[in-house]
Amino acid sequence: MGYLVGITVLWAFSFSLIGAYLAGQVDSYFSVLTRIALAALLFLPMLRPHLLRGRQRLALMGLGAVQLGLMYIFFYQSFLLLSVPEVLLFTVLTPLYITLLDDLLFRRFSPFHLVTAALAVLGAAVIRYRGLDGNYWLGFLVVQGANICFALGQVGYRRLSGELPAALPRLAVFGWFYLGALAVALPAFLWWGDATALPSTPLQWGVLAWLGLVASGVGYFLWNLGATRVDAGALAVMNNALVPAGLLVNLLIWNRDADLPRLALGGAIILASLLINEWWRRRRAPRPA
Numbered sequence: 586m587g588y589l590v591g592i593t594v595l596w597a598f599s600f601s602l603i604g605a606y607l608a609g610q611v612d613s614y615f616s617v618l619t620r621i622a623l624a625a626l627l628f629l630p631m632l633r634p635h636l637l638r639g640r641q642r643l644a645l646m647g648l649g650a651v652q653l654g655l656m657y658i659f660f661y662q663s664f665l666l667l668s669v670p671e672v673l674l675f676t677v678l679t680p681l682y683i684t685l686l687d688d689l690l691f692r693r694f695s696p697f698h699l700v701t702a703a704l705a706v707l708g709a710a711v712i713r714y715r716g717l718d719g720n721y722w723l724g725f726l727v728v729q730g731a732n733i734c735f736a737l738g739q740v741g742y743r744r745l746s747g748e749l750p751a752a753l754p755r756l757a758v759f760g761w762f763y764l765g766a767l768a769v770a771l772p773a774f775l776w777w778g779d780a781t782a783l784p785s786t787p788l789q790w791g792v793l794a795w796l797g798l799v800a801s802g803v804g805y806f807l808w809n810l811g812a813t814r815v816d817a818g819a820l821a822v823m824n825n826a827l828v829p830a831g832l833l834v835n836l837l838i839w840n841r842d843a844d845l846p847r848l849a850l851g852g853a854i855i856l857a858s859l860l861i862n863e864w865w866r867r868r869r870a871p872r873p874a
Contacts, residue, residue: 588811592804597830599800600669601839606792608664610785614778616793617657618770623797624653624805625763632760636753644745645758646765652738653762653805654769659731666724669839673831675728677856679824682736739812739824746813759806 607616637645663672746755784790836845 588807589815592808592811593827593830595800595804596827597834599796600673600831601835602792602796603661604664604669604672604835605839606789608661610782611789611793612774612779612782613661613665614658614770614774615780615783616796617654617661618767618774618778619793620657620797620801621653621763621766621770623794624802625760625767627798627802628756628760628763628806631756633754633757637749637758637761641745641749642761644741645761646768648738648741648745649762649765650769651734652742653766653801654773656731656734656738657766657770658773659727659734663724663727663731666720666727669835670832671724672728673828673835674851675725676732677828678729678858679732679736681858682733683740683824686736686740739809742809743813746809755810756806759809762805762809763802 603616607613634642660672663675667675784793
């Protein structure tokens with residue numbers, strides 16, 4: 586749990602750093618590529634390829650491609666469509682996707698999930714009631730794409746880690762995770778990136794270096810390691826702890842003019858959808874004999 590708490594505090598600043606210094610100023614695909622490349626460079630010297638079999642390497646690369654590569658592409662695009670508080674609030678649905686993925690693994694589904702999802706959409710509408718447009722709803726959907734990728738990565742890594750020897754040094758194999766993410770980020774920049782919108786100030790380069798080496802490099806390794814050491818309920822709680830932490834940082838330092846009552850009301854509705862979903866999940870859970 587300590588790893589998850591520490592990385593939550595670390596990531597709380599990442600949202601605002603992206604929104605304040607990179608979004609709309611630096612090409613989003615270049616930002617994604619730089620973060621992942623720096624994280625990969627941090628871990629590649631420690632990589633010991635012989636410790637994993639071929640299928641295990643591909644599985645870890647696949648998780649990196651989804652949880653980090655695809656997720657970042659969605660994530661950075663969302664800052665072009667939404668404010669930082671809106672992005673943060675819309676990430677609260679990640680545990681719902683974790684539940685849905687768990688249901689999928691066990692071949693079960695409850696239409697009740699659609700009710701909680703609809704309630705979350707209502708909360709999103711409340712947050713910007715007077716400014717609803719196509720870009721706003723596109724931003725909401727883009728954040729959900731990031732949420733699904735992040736949820737897939739967490740569920741998949743927990744399952745893969747359970748199949749690996751307990752004595753396996755995770756530091757010596759986690760480089761495969763970043764190589765998988767790099768396999769997505771590099772083609773994305775080459776196809777869609779804008780080479781004329783690179784960082785133009787030392788501050789922007791510094792923010793990218795911090796996000797790549799610390800938030801992405803150290804952060805994702807410790808988060809995934811922590812995810813394997815807690816149960817699903819604790820993991821869901823920590824997924825949402827990032828929302829109030831990130832909001833607190835953003836509203837106190839960068840966004841003091843935000844419409845706090847509307848944010849609070851919409852956020853409360855979204856949170857209610859999550860709590861209802863959790864109540865339903867526990868209600869369906871088999872009781873010990």
